[in-house]
Amino acid sequence: MTVQERARLLHRRGVAATSGGHPARAAGHLREGLLLLGWAPGQAAVPADAALAARLLISLAHAEAEQGHTDLGLGLLTQAQDWAAPEERTIVQAQLGLMLLRTGRVVQALERLDAAVPSLAGYDDVELARILLNRAVAYLALGRIRLAREDSRRSAHLSLTQGHDVLHAKALHNDGYCDLLLGDIPTALSTFARVEEIYQRVNPGFLPVLALDQARALLAAGLAREAGETLDRILRRFRRQRLTQDYAEAELARAQAALDARDHDMARVWAQRARAQFRRRGSELWTLRARLMTLRVDLARTRAPYRLVARADGLAAGLAALGAGDEARVARLLGVRALLLAGRTDAAAEAARALGATHSRAPLATLLVHHLTHAELAVAQGRRGAALSRVRTGLSLIDTHRGRVGSLDLRTGLTALGDDLARTGLAAVLDNGHARLVFDWSERCRAQAFRHTQVRPAEDGRTAEAVVELRELSQWMRTHPAQARQAPYLRRRCLELEREIRERGWRLRGTRDATAPAATSEIVAELAAADLALMSLLHMRGRLWALVVRRSRFRLYELGEYAPAAEAGRRLAGDLRAAAGRYVPGRLRSVIGLSIRRQVETITSALGPALAAATGASGLVVVPTMALAALPWGLLPPMAGMPLVVAPSAQVWLSARRARRDDLGVPLLVAGPDLEHAEAEVDQIAAVYPEVRRLSGAGATVEATLAALDGASVAHLAAHGHHERENVLFSRLDLADGPLMAYDLQRLAGAPGHVVLSACDVGQTVVRVGDEILGFAAALLYAGTSSVIGCVTPIPDEVAARVMTEYHRRLARRVPPACALAAAAEGEPVSSFVCFGAG
Incomplete structure (x- = not known):
């Protein structure tokens, strides 16, 4: 084998390693090839085969940049430009575009990639497919989804024609991400599943990158805990593979998961880690995105909101300059919210007017922040009707997305996206104190997944196999408990199967069919006809509230702190579990009985005024909230012998x-x-x-x-x-x-x-x-x-x-x-x- 043949072989290995998500391994192959050709770092001497050396340098530049060595990569590209054959200098510029893209300079990257596409058309279909793939990513970063989809599908066609499985899978991956940004979560997850099968076969090193986008899909569906678990798994792999950009992006997504779970301290830690990583890479746009996440966290927990206004304005200007228009708008909206928290209503109104309307095709997250900000502004200005209109619009957007998914898991999760909006609406009507209006809004904001038609799971073979295996394993573990305790891998396998079945369910498309909510007058009439009272509980701002509907009258009660009643409910459940044990000594049973009575008294006292208002009815409908959903209601003395039914909402009760x-x-x-x-x-x-x-x-x-x-x-x-x-x-x-x-x-x-x-x-x-x-x-x-x-x-x-x-x-x-x-x-x-x- 000649020196050139050996160098070409090492080049192919290097390119394959980078494409497979192993840039450090790739750099080793590429440097070895360059040394064979007589190249040495820092030396300007032209190798005998300069064109081949240039191709090695182009690939090495990318491998080094992926490890965070951006300046080194740029220097290598400069050297490659001098040595490349005339017909390959376009590839050098395209590679520079990719490097600019990966460091967040999207607008400059797009200029390079735009220039490269026509030059490569008809010259090298594989390189053209690669550049179209990268340009699609640039379009996605700028929110230009239609153009991103066109490039992704053209790249997929070219790479499939050329038999390049890795590029074809990456192009499909991009296409799925377009669906995600358009809010079609089931289609995105279905595409990601197809891509995963290909990656498993031809490019396993890229699986963590795919998992990062799957986690983003879960965040978009409101499943913060599940997204966090996915990200925790892949962060270790990114670190091992030295994929510094993807690692930092995963940290930023982890911050989002923590923020959505209301863990503000951890959200700030993750956002700060991501910011430091992006700064080391020289990625200005991604650094600003990490700073925007930190601003969101600080706004959620700050006691000095006015200090955040200047930060928001500075971030907005920086993001806009880099072409991130939607994120710049979010930053300015956060600035408006900071002004409202600081009591600067007039300044907030002026800033909101200057910002103008948000485009209806903006991402859902941007639209929700827009409606939330304007709802909060309307509340501060005393315009309750305008505030509630904004909340209605925002919640309607979420309901539209809910209709697109068939998975009950996702339908219930999506409600979390509108939590701040729902709370703003409820707070507005609670402050007004009109009991019937509070009832209407509480029904608008709870148990909305029940309104959508149940979708049966797809009868696909793999899911059926997983269900059968899970059932057989569970049965064996139940009937052989001693052996099962000595084989923990069986429980792990069960968890794997559960996760697989659940994930396949997430891909189920919704029918968009939904039941129109019944009018409050219909609920009242049904209650009156049966001589029933209804007690609906609310948890707002740490307080427990009750709405009682009795004989067509609505009464609102502020019952006190939520936490003591919730804690008594948890303790009561623990005591009842203990009392159900087969071998409980008499003395301990007496202690448990005393504790049961104490917790029952605490709960009864907390709900006292509401329960008293329901006295005299032939029965009671209870609409509980949060930790109070699992109370054994019949054990409360005022309920003894009283017919009662528990429902997630009055609407669900009426439908049932x-x-x-x-x-x-x-x-x-x-x-x-x-x-x-x-x-x-x-x-x-x-x-x-x-x-x-x-x-x-x-x-x-x-x-x-x-x-x-x-x-x-x-x-x-x-x-x-x-x-x-x-x-x-x-x-x-x-x-x-x-x-x-x-x-x-x-x-x-x-x-x-x-x-x-x-x-x-x-x-x-x-x-x-x-x-x-x-x-x-x-x-x-x-x-x-x-x-x-x-x-x-x-x-x-x-x-x-x-x-x-x-x-x-x-x-x-x-x-x-x-x-x-x-x-x-x-x-x-x-x-x-x-x-x-x-x-």
């Missing part, structure tokens, strides 16, 4: 009530394994009805139960349950051949009318921002079940059997579910059964 079925049909009774009283409980309930369909023993399988649940009028499931707080869609009931998961319920073509979950604590929910709920009982409500009876804490088997038998005796006599449960559970000191939905 209208969907109620009067017929009992042939009740379905299912007895799961390893539950001491399950068979006896089912025997006793079966005796209540003239005819039942029964699944027990080996016949109580997942598929048999799902098939029987589909469209059933009444179903009673006596099975051990597990509430999975960290991965709620995999909360489950244990059946003969494995777990029936909340995820499985999405497959039902027809929802069961009324479901009873008689064991454990699968009545629990995870409550997200906006009182969006997830859990096993919640999955049934989303599917269309009108009433669900479930426990919010574990309950002794014998208590469950006793209460449930009495419950069904009354249900068989056509007593409504809430009334039947109140009577059956009265006098049971540890019964945590709750009726959810319609009652």
Whole structure:
């Protein structure tokens, strides 16, 4: 092999290593090739094969710049320009454009790339595909998505024609990012999944870069915790691969995840780390973006907002000069908000007028900041109607995005994007004190995911395989607990499968079908017709509020601090779990009982005025909030024997009530394994009805139960349950051949009318921002079940059997579910059964 042949081989290896996300390895190959040709750092002597040396220098410049050695890379390009063959000097300029792009000088980068495209057309399709790919990234940075998509798709076509799999995958990756910026999260994630399969095969070193964009998609969907977990995994890989630009971008995204999770201290730490990294790289635009993130954090926690105004103005000017118009506008909007916080309303109004309108095609995040700022300004000016109009518009934008996604996970997550807007609207009406207006706005801001049509998961083969494997592993671990404890890798595998199933669900497209909210007058009329009171709880500014609707009248109560009631609720749940234990010594049981009474008294006292206002009604509808969503309401003394139903919102209650079925049909009774009283409980309930369909023993399988649940009028499931707080869609009931998961319920073509979950604590929910709920009982409500009876804490088997038998005796006599449960559970000191939905 000649020297030139060896140098060309090293060049190919270097280019492949850089494309694969390993710039340090690439630099080693490229330097070796240059040394073979007689090149030495700092020496101007022209090698014998100057054109080949120039190609090596071009590639080495990029590899060095990717490691943060920007000045060195620029120097190498200057030398390459002198040695390159005339027809390849365009490639030098294009490489300079890429380097400028990676350091945030997007406008200058675009000029170089624009000049290179026509020169390479018809000369080198692979280089042209590469330059189009880079130009698409420049367009994306400037928010010019249509042009970015055209370049991405042209690059994909050229690279596919030339058989260049790596470039083709990167072009598809860009195309998916266009969808993300347009707000089409399912399509973006579906494209990213296709790209991931290609990267796994031909370019695994680029997988962390793809994961960074997947994390950005999760942030756009309001899933800050999940995005943070993804970013934590890939940060280590970026560091190992010495991808300094991508590492810093991941740090900046991590700051966003922390800010969205209200962890302001960590958000500032991550933003400062990213800023330092960008400064070392000489990336002015990215440095300004990190400073903008720091400004957002400081605005959220500052006590001296006026100091932030000048920072915002300076940032806006810097961002605008670099072509980042949308981010410059966000900076100026933050400056307006800082003026408002400082009490400078007139100055804020003047700054807002100077800023003008935000283009309707701006990114969703920019539009939301725009509407939030103008809503806050209107509140400060005493223009409540204008403020509420802005909030309505912003929340409508989020609802439009919600209609695009089919995943319940994403639908509930998206509500977090409008949290500040919703709170601004609620604060405005709370300050006004008009109870009916507060009720209207509380309903507008909570449990909005229920308004959208349930979308069944796609029946793709890989998801089906993952579900089967997960079910089999879970079953084996349940039936072989000792061996499972010695094999922690099995639990890790289960978590991997859950993550895969969940991620595939995120790609599900929505139908855009949504139910129009019912008028408040309809809710009031339904309550009055049934002689029911409604108590809706709100958590605002650290305070707990209650709205009580009774006999067509609305009353608003400020109940006091939220934290003590929430803490009492958490302690009560812990005490009830302890009391449900099989082997609790008498003395300890006495202590637990005393604590239960103390927590019940604390909660009752906190809610006292609202509960008193509901006295005399035939029943109560409770719309809880946050930590109070899982209270065992029937244990509160004012509620003893009182029919009550819990719903995520009054709208959900009304919809469920209208969907109620009067017929009992042939009740379905299912007895799961390893539950001491399950068979006896089912025997006793079966005796209540003239005819039942029964699944027990080996016949109580997942598929048999799902098939029987589909469209059933009444179903009673006596099975051990597990509430999975960290991965709620995999909360489950244990059946003969494995777990029936909340995820499985999405497959039902027809929802069961009324479901009873008689064991454990699968009545629990995870409550997200906006009182969006997830859990096993919640999955049934989303599917269309009108009433669900479930426990919010574990309950002794014998208590469950006793209460449930009495419950069904009354249900068989056509007593409504809430009334039947109140009577059956009265006098049971540890019964945590709750009726959810319609009652």
